[in-house]
Structure formats: structure tokens, C-alpha cells
Amino acid sequence: MTSTLIIGATGPLGSEMAKASARNGDRLHVLVRPATAGNEERMRPFKALGATVHVGDLDDHGSLVRAAGKVDRVISSVHVSSASEMTLVRALREAGVSRYVPSAGFGLDFAAAAPGSIPPLDIKRDVFSAIKEADLPYTVIYTNGFFSTWVATLGDLTRFGSSPLPPEELTLYGNGNVPATFVSEKDIAAVTLRALNDPGAIRSEIRIAQNKITQNEMIDLWRRVSGRSPRILRQSADELEAMIAVAPGLGLLRAFWIRGETALETATPEAGALYPELTFETIESAYVAMAGAKGQQRQG
Numbered sequence: 566m567t568s569t570l571i572i573g574a575t576g577p578l579g580s581e582m583a584k585a586s587a588r589n590g591d592r593l594h595v596l597v598r599p600a601t602a603g604n605e606e607r608m609r610p611f612k613a614l615g616a617t618v619h620v621g622d623l624d625d626h627g628s629l630v631r632a633a634g635k636v637d638r639v640i641s642s643v644h645v646s647s648a649s650e651m652t653l654v655r656a657l658r659e660a661g662v663s664r665y666v667p668s669a670g671f672g673l674d675f676a677a678a679a680p681g682s683i684p685p686l687d688i689k690r691d692v693f694s695a696i697k698e699a700d701l702p703y704t705v706i707y708t709n710g711f712f713s714t715w716v717a718t719l720g721d722l723t724r725f726g727s728s729p730l731p732p733e734e735l736t737l738y739g740n741g742n743v744p745a746t747f748v749s750e751k752d753i754a755a756v757t758l759r760a761l762n763d764p765g766a767i768r769s770e771i772r773i774a775q776n777k778i779t780q781n782e783m784i785d786l787w788r789r790v791s792g793r794s795p796r797i798l799r800q801s802a803d804e805l806e807a808m809i810a811v812a813p814g815l816g817l818l819r820a821f822w823i824r825g826e827t828a829l830e831t832a833t834p835e836a837g838a839l840y841p842e843l844t845f846e847t848i849e850s851a852y853v854a855m856a857g858a859k860g861q862q863r864q865g
């Protein structure tokens with residue numbers, strides 16, 4: 566039986582990775598920080614999945630080598646600095662694993678986004694270079710936009726975290742007619758496990774480009790499904806540029822809604838074409854579920 570270690574398994578993506586790995590029949594291992602290990606409620610899902618728990622930290626080289634030494638493959642789904650990711654790269658080189666899915670991929674395809682335009686992506690690019698230099702058997706999964714980050718905010722990243730449901734007020738960027746692509750965390754996990762079981766995916770990159778939609782279409786879809794009419798503020802490309810000068814992380818909004826970089830065709834194989842047996846959740850089905858949750862909240 567194959568054993569898989571997930572680092573970041575308490576996060577929105579990592580928890581789906583843990584469930585998908587268990588469904589795949591893997592012997593599941595998770596590495597959690599000491600505070601999480603001491604929190605019974607946060608540990609409950611791992612107990613239910615029969616996971617072996619390793620206490621450690623991405624910044625603790627020894628803990629990574631010990632945990633990785635017990636498994637065949639490692640998935641990292643932690644949003645951290647390049648220094649922490651580099652520690653993991655060094656540890657995996659020492660431990661030796663048969664496959665490594667780095668968190669560096671869970672965003673835009675490096676081939677689509679221009680270097681220098683999005684600081685977090687440049688960090689991921691550097692990590693990917695280190696992975697290749699270390700000659701690790703990687704599989705990078707480019708996801709483009711996550712449902713929980715982009716679909717739930719009607720494409721307005723600045724609303725992320727305010728509510729799991731679409732906002733009552735949001736900003737439309739540019740003319741609203743530039744397409745972008747989105748995928749649910751559950752489907753990212755399904756693609757990842759499929760690729761882990763594919764020997765042909767070693768030292769390769771895979772791009773998920775599903776659910777192509779413009780921000781105008783996304784808002785219209787939510788209106789139709791929920792009967793709600795969110796208030797729309799507008800920000801031109803030039804106004805967004807001024808915001809990016811102050812907050813460079815907002816370069817992601819330019820990549821999605823001005824430059825259309827998540828919908829660009831690149832040479833990277835697309836997951837749906839590569840694995841046609843996989844089906845993907847639609848934005849409409851996500852909105853139907855959210856509208857149901859919203860109705861229940863109002864009644865409650």
C-alpha cells in the first residue's frame with residue numbers, strides 16, 4: 566500500500582487532499598504543528614481517516630526528514646514563504662521520496678503569467694527552480710482560481726474571508742468581460758491523486774483550466790441562482806494599477822480580470838484532456854449549494 570504525507574492538511578485544500586488520499590486507499594500521514602496536534606477538535610478528522618500524525622513544522626528540517634522518511638509521496642498545501650518551502654525541498658532530497666506535489670503549483674501556470682507581475686507567484690517560481698535543481702520527482706498542479714477564494718467572492722479577491730457566501734457588495738474589475746478559469750478544492754485533490762497514480766506525470770506540470778467564465782457572467786449566474794442582487798462598484802484597469810502599486814498582492818486581480826492569464830492556452834497539458842474520466846464541479850452547482858445555505862441562514 567502506498568503511503569502519502571500531507572503537510573497543511575488542516576487548510577481548505579489540504580483537508581480535501583487528506584480525504585482524497587484516504588479514498589484512494591493510501592496509508593495517510595499528516596504533519597501538523599504542535600499547537601494543532603494539541604487541539605482535539607482539529608485532530609478529529611485525521612483520527613476518523615485513520616491518519617498517522619507527525620508533529621513538526623515546515624521550518625523544522627529534522628521533523629520534515631523524519632516524517633518524509635516514513636512515506637512514499639508528499640503533498641504540500643501550505644501557503645508560506647519561500648524560505649519554508651526551500652527547507653522542505655532540502656528535507657525531501659535527504660529523505661528521498663518517490664513523488665512530491667509542491668504547493669508552488671496551486672495557482673497560475675508559470676507559462677501564462679509574466680514574471681515580476683505577482684510577487685507570491687515569483688516566490689513559487691523560485692521554489693520550483695529549486696525543486697528542479699534538487700532533481701526531485703515532482704508533479705506540479707496549476708489550478709488557476711479556487712472556488713472558495715474566487716467563486717465565493719464573485720471574483721473580488723478583496724472580499725475573501727469576510728463570509729463563505731457571495732458578498733452583498735463587490736468590485737467589478739475592468740470591463741468585466743475577460744474570462745478566467747476556476748476549480749473546486751475537491752476537484753484539485755482528485756486531479757492530484759490521479760496524477761500521483763500516473764507514472765507518466767513524474768517531473769511534469771499539469772494545468773487545470775475548467776469553468777471558464779467572465780466576472781460579469783459570474784455575477785449574473787449568482788443573481789439567477791440566488792435571486793440576490795449584489796451592489797456593484799467599478800474599478801478601471803488604471804485604478805486597479807494604482808492599488809497594485811500600494812498592495813502588490815492585488816496583482817492577482819490584474820492577472821485574472823485584466824490580462825486573462827488564467828484562461829490563456831499554454832503548452833502545459835490540461836487536466837480534463839489528460840484524464841478524461843474525471844468530471845469537474847460547476848460554478849452553477851456551487852452557487853446552488855451556497856444559495857441553499859444562504860436561505861437557511863436567513864431562516865435561522
Ligand SMILES: NC(=O)c1ccc[n+]([C@@H]2O[C@H](COP(=O)([O-])OP(=O)(O)OC[C@H]3O[C@@H](n4cnc5c(N)ncnc54)[C@H](OP(=O)(O)O)[C@@H]3O)[C@@H](O)[C@H]2O)c1
Nearest residue numbers: 573575576577578598601622623642644668671672710711
Ligand atoms: N489559486 C487560488 O485561488 C488559491 C487560493 C488559495 C490558496 N492557494 C494556494 O493553495 C495552497 C494552499 O493554500 P491554503 O490557503 O489552503 O493554505 P493555508 O490554509 O494557508 O495553510 C494550510 C495549513 O498549513 C498549516 N501551516 C501553516 N504554516 C505551517 C508551517 N510552518 N508548518 C507546517 N504547517 C503549517 C496550517 O495548519 P495549522 O494552523 O493547523 O498548523 C494551515 O491550516 C498555497 O499554495 C496557496 O498559495 C491558491
